[in-house]
Amino acid sequence: MPVSRAPGLRPAGLLPCSVALLALTACSGDDERPPAAPTGVTAQSSSATTVHVMWKRVKAAEDGETVEAYEVLQAGKKVKEVDADRTMVDIVGLKPSADYVFTVRTRDTAGNHSTPSRKVPVTTPAAPAEDSNPPTRPGPLRGEANGSRAADLSWTASTDDQRVVSYDIYQGNAKMHTVDGEETRTVLTGLRPGTDYAFSVRARDAADNLSPASAPLRLTTAQGEGGDGAETEDFRASVRKNTKDKAYYLDLSWTPPRTDGLEAEYQVYLDEVFVTTLAGSDDAPEGRERHTVYLGTEEGKTYAVRIRPRLPDGSWGAFSTKRTVTTGS
Template sequence: MRRTVPALAVSLAAAFVLTGCTASDTTPPRAPAGVTAQAGSATSVHVMWQAPATAEGVSNYQVFQAGRLVRELPADKTMVDITGLAPQTSYAFTVRARDGAGNTSAPSAPARATTPAVRAEDHGPPTAPAHTTGRPDGPRSATLTWTAATDDTAVTAYDVYQGGVRIHTAGPGETAATLTGLQPDTAYTFTVRARDGADNSSPDGPAVDVTTPPSGGQGPGTAPTGFAAAASPGTVTLTWTAPDTGRATTEYELHVNGRPVTVIQFGAGAVPPSGGAVEHRLTVTEPAGTVWVLRLRARLPDGNWGAFSADQRIVLAG
């Protein structure tokens, strides 16, 4: 995928450098922590867990119900809806992590939830939560609060959305949630929807903006580091270190002279690792002597753009 402005002609050819690979790996990752389960309707339960540290090397997750595998998910997913369940039934779920070498963790602690009774002919959604507030709790977490919604039967869950994607589910009696796994120095917009036992969702409540503070030494930042550019005839070679976000970064937005000119995308087989070294080559047709000021930012795991790298000034070669 490429986006360009008319003033620049840029074609892409990418490569990346991986370091620290091991020949054999027999150590399983740790069991996922923070597993929770919340009934979303009479026939579904929302299961969530915490993302592991980068060093765990998790490639996918397995979700079990009563010892039976019910879902498998890639490493970038840490929540799932388990559907097709029975109303008014208690369920227990566990999650296992698997790494790229096929090692599987022990099961997590079980998370339990009970589905509510089914409500026949319930087609009316709940009202939207009327008021939402939010505040950062540090560089990597935030707390949201909202007013309770109403429904003709009963509200069974509240879903928190960020960028149009559900990132958290809270119980029917909850009007607050702590959101973790955020990035420092990043602006977020959250909305909350109410849901009833028939899976009818309310409209979005009012959006609330939360900006996390800089990390202040409490964790890695979101900007690519060590950004450098070298010009040769017809080519510009970019190198940088991917931000250590805990997930592989697949997209970078390149700005030239203050304007976005292209999104650099890496395919599934060529994804630079979190905190890994990256090299990217641009084939250019601008005349020699053209001055470029370049900067780069990464698409974060939550869909936001991270902070910009330091600027690099280069003169194109002939």
């Protein structure tokens, strides 16, 4: 069961840990259990010198360590590292007309690495001659919500004096997805039910010139059955005392929001103050998430506890029902 610590709290007799605010965990100098490897890895050429790599978020390790970062490897050598809250990155400075193989691995807060993900091959296109002309603006972006958690998008192809290599899909100012330049449609998943979105698309050529953005397409996903599915349900919190270290631990459990198999991450608040982030999983036993947060050794201290999910589309879900617990009660 994953364990996280509230800020400034640690068991008596233990040395303090050097822990990032967003990944507060128990001291784990002896931890050697690796986290899970990323799944759903894809690689798409964005230009003659750029490849866009994407993957699915990884849950926390069973020993309580949270995910600290993802490392992108090319031919076994690390070429990029991103924080745990990111699941895509552009690899730049590559050679045109070259074959590459990428993998992604997870690193936890104890410094353990997962095994690399499956190998994903990709070939960059040929470099164009001197080219400073961007593609034309993509034609009108069309689309509609596909139920409560997806959207079908299509657009008219851009033109370029060389050729269009890829299209980037944006939600507001944030890039969400990249598709091949031969494609003029895509399906975006992991959206939030009952939510207003503004999507746009930009074309990119082999010289990394970007077209102007299309006019935004505004749409609203369906509410879905039983509400918008963007909040945790049946949230429970209880306190127990560990007889070994004489410390109190907060045991949390809840039913995750419905995100079509794409796991959320969660922020924990004590007395309305953010204390830690917990990584969700796509295979929670019995359909429930279970995590533990270290509270310290003080008896008779009362906490108001609630959580909220960060969803795959980057938006925040609603806060859970507030629960009140007291150590030693």
